[in-house]
Amino acid sequence: MGQSRAEIIAWVAGNVIPHEAALRARLRRMAVAGEEIDDIVQETYLNIARLKSVAHIRDGRGYLFTAARMVMLQRIRRNRIVRIDHLTDTQALALEDDAPGPERHVAARRELARVRRMIEDLPPRCREIFELRRVEGVSQREIAERLDLPEHTIEQQAIRGLKLILKAITTEDRATADPSETRHTAVKGTSGNG
């Protein structure tokens, strides 16, 4: 039943991280304040971290949006939203993925371009370390030897680089902008099933 943490991390990497920017964009359109968005996203990851298994979830993006909606509802109930006191349950329930269905699945090529751009945008030293470590799989110690720098410096640079990546995944650049950003007027089918 349970999955290893590494499996869950790999699943989050492939199915949740690519969609975080779309979720944030959607929350911004709902006029949720920036700090509040950070909190909602963080709590959403916490809920995912507590799952024993993700094997049964097929639509990571859909799951991310639902999880975020649940977090929002819980926050409203707990009165933890101070900056947007006008936000009601109804509005939280309106948090849904408004990207057209077929376009929800991030195309591999578009995602690849996005990842490449993130790495290209890193400062030169960070980028060099990331390419060695992430792409070529060289160990931190060996990178230190190759670059003739203390291992501690490599670690600091890697941390700095990862922080920049964590920032980059919160926004979509123009080339990879999610369709929901530009086409949020697309009418969502509302004739329910039940």
Next chain:
Amino acid sequence: MDDDGAAHWAIRRDAGPLSPDEQRELDAWLAADERREGALLRAEAALVYIARDPALIDAESDPAAPDEEAQAPARFGRRHFLAGGAAAVAAGVAGILLMPSGQEFSTTVGEVRRLPLADGSVATVNTASRIAVALEPERRHITLEEGEAWFQVAHDAHRPFVVDIGSVRVRAVGTAFSVRRNPEGVDVLVTEGVVETWIEGQETSRTRIAQGERSFVATGTQAIVAVKAADEIERALAWRDGGLALNGEPLSYAVAELNRYNHRKLVVEDPVLARMPIVGYFRTNEPGDFARAVAPLIGARVEMRSGDMHLVATGA
């Protein structure tokens, strides 16, 4: 967001196993704020994200697709239709044995059955359903007594294919569509081609429903209106692959749907929980998986009571 700490620990863990001291330090960091667990997961996943072979992203976005059979008809195109038709024709002789004209056929709870008809059409019959088939020389006449079925109709301009669902009639020549009967009315979804529908006794007033459209004909209604519903149709027909696809429908709906397929029932009594919108793709025959996946998201836990699974709010 505690990106500083999360990035620090993600990099440290990535560099190699933590020493006992480091592990204690990490535990203390995590314990100081419960949300850090989420921040750390995000940072570690971001590291994997930028390193992963991007060619795998698409394939892996469907991690639970369990077997070929479940994946194959995920999208029903013309090619599938023709292949299905040809297979049914090839099995024509056996088909007559399987499904003689003028016979009733039913599925039990949880059963989804693909039923080739003697004319080359295929009826895929959902859980707890009952249909009667009469392949007459001038027309092919199906009656859906109960439940739901999806029809891939073999083209035959001289023998219209008509489905009776209570007082609602759906007529096709060569097309694919589904009908579902429930106490509130009849749902017609068209996946290919065009069908004509009308209410019994009002043959002159027919409504055309085209590919990508659906119509819900409420019991007692006099008018049939087709609405565009392209994405919804694929979702509504996920049962053909043993799936239930939800896009924000309330928990009460999800539970009612899953209960169609299982003897072990899901029960939600709390009205607040019942209204929670659910998104995701679930196996219709795994209500336990569904309950375990959904419970933590909606602040509920699963309790077994006399064989049924109750979703109960965790002391909100």
